[in-house]
Amino acid sequence: MTTTAQDQNQRIRSVLVPADQRPAPAGAVSASLTYGWRALLKIKHIPEQLFDVTVFPIMMTVMFTYIFGGAIAGSVDGYVQWLIPGIFVQTMIMITMYTGLTLNRDISKGVFDRFRSLPTWRPAQLVGALLGDQVRYVLAGTIILGVGFLMGFRPEGGMVGVLMAFVLLLVFSFSLSWVWTVISLLVRTEQAAMGISMFIMMPLTFASNIFVDPATMPSWLQGAVEVNPVSVVVTAIRELMAGVGQFSSVTLVLVYCAVLIGVFGPLSMYFYNRKS
Amino acid sequence: MSVPAIETRGLVKRFGSTAAVDGIDLDIAQGGIYGVLGPNGAGKTTAIRMLATLLRPDAGEARVLGHDVFTEPKAIREKIALTGQFASLDEDLTGIENLMLLGRLLGYNARQAKVRGMTLLDAFGLTEAAARQVKKYSGGMRRRLDIAGSLIVTPQLMFLDEPTTGIDPRSRNQVWDIIRTLVAGGTTILLTTQHLEEADQLADRIAVIDTGKVIAEGTPGQLKAQVGTGALKVRVADPARREEAAAILGRTLRAEVLRESDPAALTVRLEDESRAAAALIALQDSALAVETFALGQPSLDEVFLALTGHKTAPEATDGATADAQEEAA
Numbered sequence: 001m002t003t004t005a006q007d008q009n010q011r012i013r014s015v016l017v018p019a020d021q022r023p024a025p026a027g028a029v030s031a032s033l034t035y036g037w038r039a040l041l042k043i044k045h046i047p048e049q050l051f052d053v054t055v056f057p058i059m060m061t062v063m064f065t066y067i068f069g070g071a072i073a074g075s076v077d078g079y080v081q082w083l084i085p086g087i088f089v090q091t092m093i094m095i096t097m098y099t100g101l102t103l104n105r106d107i108s109k110g111v112f113d114r115f116r117s118l119p120t121w122r123p124a125q126l127v128g129a130l131l132g133d134q135v136r137y138v139l140a141g142t143i144i145l146g147v148g149f150l151m152g153f154r155p156e157g158g159m160v161g162v163l164m165a166f167v168l169l170l171v172f173s174f175s176l177s178w179v180w181t182v183i184s185l186l187v188r189t190e191q192a193a194m195g196i197s198m199f200i201m202m203p204l205t206f207a208s209n210i211f212v213d214p215a216t217m218p219s220w221l222q223g224a225v226e227v228n229p230v231s232v233v234v235t236a237i238r239e240l241m242a243g244v245g246q247f248s249s250v251t252l253v254l255v256y257c258a259v260l261i262g263v264f265g266p267l268s269m270y271f272y273n274r275k276s
Numbered sequence: 277m278s279v280p281a282i283e284t285r286g287l288v289k290r291f292g293s294t295a296a297v298d299g300i301d302l303d304i305a306q307g308g309i310y311g312v313l314g315p316n317g318a319g320k321t322t323a324i325r326m327l328a329t330l331l332r333p334d335a336g337e338a339r340v341l342g343h344d345v346f347t348e349p350k351a352i353r354e355k356i357a358l359t360g361q362f363a364s365l366d367e368d369l370t371g372i373e374n375l376m377l378l379g380r381l382l383g384y385n386a387r388q389a390k391v392r393g394m395t396l397l398d399a400f401g402l403t404e405a406a407a408r409q410v411k412k413y414s415g416g417m418r419r420r421l422d423i424a425g426s427l428i429v430t431p432q433l434m435f436l437d438e439p440t441t442g443i444d445p446r447s448r449n450q451v452w453d454i455i456r457t458l459v460a461g462g463t464t465i466l467l468t469t470q471h472l473e474e475a476d477q478l479a480d481r482i483a484v485i486d487t488g489k490v491i492a493e494g495t496p497g498q499l500k501a502q503v504g505t506g507a508l509k510v511r512v513a514d515p516a517r518r519e520e521a522a523a524i525l526g527r528t529l530r531a532e533v534l535r536e537s538d539p540a541a542l543t544v545r546l547e548d549e550s551r552a553a554a555a556l557i558a559l560q561d562s563a564l565a566v567e568t569f570a571l572g573q574p575s576l577d578e579v580f581l582a583l584t585g586h587k588t589a590p591e592a593t594d595g596a597t598a599d600a601q602e603e604a605a
């Protein structure tokens with residue numbers, strides 16, 4: 001026992017890195033990507049956390065199309081062309097809420113104390129988590145569009161239009177995630193984070209142009225629907241998928257993205273640094 | 277003379293209306309082990325978190341390795357490593373993934389980080405558990421991996437928050453050995469503990485903290501001199517002969533003998549531990565069968581009672597009692 005203990009101590013001493021041989025800490029991009037890698041490892045080890053990005057989108061797409069299709073557009077076939085881009089947006093932004101929930105659980109653990117004591121760019125811990133979630137968003141988006149195609153969705157914009165819409169939506173989802181990040185840092189429990197997120201999300205998705213043409217709504221509501229960021233995104237996505245992408249619509253979405261990140265990014269860091 | 281490892285003046289942290297840390301002054305030189313001893317809720321963890329730049333102090337000054345915690349946190353983070361009270365590891369990831377993650381953040385590329393991780397796992401006897409998720413590790417393995425994670429690059433100053441809480445005695449001895457090895461390698465260590473024995477075993481100097489204040493500071497020898505050397509605990513086989521044993525102990529040790537509530541047990545405060553052997557011989561000479569004959573260090577309870585005049589919080593009392601039993605066994 002004594003000899004093995006001495007052996008081990010000798011081994012430990014021999015693997016210590018002299019101070020002048022340590023590398024420079026990872027930069028902002030590299031650190032963010034490393035935290036993103038951690039998020040992917042988590043998916044690998046806990047694949048059941050993909051439930052929300054696989055089953056949920058299928059359910060939403062099938063349910064809304066068949067339940068509302070006939071009533072709203074007269075036929076399911078006609079409604080699919082209108083609805084799929086909308087459902088695509090709705091489901092994706094719903095899924096971004098889980099980013100906040102995961103973060104709320106994650107940062108309460110001891111490992112985040114260690115992360116915060118490392119000499120790396122601090123926002124990387126949050127940016128990386130959100131980057132890792134992009135993989136989940138891609139998976140969810142692919143499933144929604146796949147189901148949509150099966151149900152007869154045939155966008156005029158073709159593959160290129162759909163891909164451009166997809167990329168734009170990923171950018172928006174990343175930007176929107178910062179809102180949930182702030183909420184998850186402010187509340188104590190996951191349930192509270194979920195409750196507040198739903199409270200914001202429900203009116204935003206339903207008082208939009210996702211399900212019905214705003215022309216059918218009372219005029220006071222039309223005004224609200226038009227400035228609703230969700231409507232703005234849905235419009236840009238529909239246009240891109242239909243092959244009639246407007247530079248102005250895309251720009252407007254990107255402006256919204258910049259505002260979301262510009263406001264909620266620093267807020268997130270402010271609360272994150274003060275979280276005890 | 278190198279800069280001090282830690283220098284604080286009037287350090288304060290409040291949570292709501294209670295001051296978790298209530299004006300702490302510390303001067304800790306580089307090299308060696310500094311122990312912060314105190315019961316649960318004394319403010320040890322809060323103090324460490326402020327020094328490790330995780331928590332912003334509400335008042336006071338603090339410099340770590342010459343850098344101000346308010347204005348130069350990044351410089352501090354480049355020189356320290358932190359092992360938290362609850363393992364600072366990602367439980368969902370495997371051992372090697374945890375080390376690779378830290379290695380890459382500290383600037384190694386993926387391949388180097390893997391090599392470095394495997395080297396450390398090997399040195400800490402964890403190679404076989406490399407591909408296992410940390411949540412399936414034992415307490416002792418977790419601690420070792422946790423410490424390995426702090427050694428990817430060698431820190432100048434290492435914070436160990438209750439490094440042996442919740443692990444078995446054999447793992448505890450391993451962790452102690454590792455800590456001593458690191459100090460020999462030139463790292464300064466600040467460790468917190470609830471156990472006087474641990475501070476005594478490891479630390480060159482100790483600060484005793486209670487309700488956010490330093491109530492005593494010095495070498496283990498100086499502190500124990502303040503408290504008294506210790507106690508002799510004797511349990512006779514036949515409770516009926518306790519008074520007889522008490523008389524013998526009182527005579528040989530020339531000290532007051534306390535009758536415990538256990539009808540067979542006696543405790544004697546010792547001025548001079550070397551006389552304990554004479555007491556044992558005297559009992560044997562009188563053919564008094566002894567079940568337990570234990571020379572104990574003063575428990576944290578006794579230290580606190582001596583230093584503060586009040587008892588420690590109930591949780592800490594439990595811990596101290598458990599340790600005393602462990603020593604007697």
